[in-house]
Amino acid sequence: SQQGEEDPQALSIQEGENATMNCSYKTSINNLQWYRQNSGRGLVHLILIRSNEREKHSGRLRVTLDTSKKSSSLLITASRAADTASYFCATTSYTGGFKTIFGAGTRLFVKA
């Protein structure tokens, strides 16, 4: 089964608009993290939300977590061209050791 699946797979918006990306997962988790990856580059950590939290903010980012639906969303407000990147959710679970599973990602393109 797939863990941490995002939708949409791709999103194209105008600068200044908000971008919302969703992530679903299947097993119980310790936390969920969102990362950004610019093409061919490393993963930049954006925000972590614990399994007992429902919402978290960081600058223009807002993350929600609904453990009953096993889903999360990442909202980027007032998007900028520099936000163009792929965004991944990653769930961490403890199964004797800690394992982090990434989703397939959402490719966001912000047009100037």
Added chain:
Amino acid sequence: EPEVTQTPSHQVTQMGQEVILRCVPISNHLYFYWYRQILGQKVEFLVSFYNNEISEKSEIFDDQFSVERPDGSNFTLKIRSTKLEDSAMYFCASSYGATSTDTQYFGPGTRLTVL
């Protein structure tokens, strides 16, 4: 700000050869991880490492792979007898702990090309 570093940034090798990818985690971190990302695909967990032993590994991490912390600063991934399908970006990550509040910080990656 401390960061995870990886060397080399790009490694080219012939099929069947062994490669060692190196990582220097953030200095006070205790948990270390390797991931890989085949071009255009998702990031895949390979292994987590704590207290000088593997704490979790995925089905990808078979006998072809091994990890080691040879000294107090380096964390290595060895891939034996490389195959074409091992071509990917390999990311190292580290975290201070492994609780629900611990963030994994990723290095810039090593691009492995197997010819």
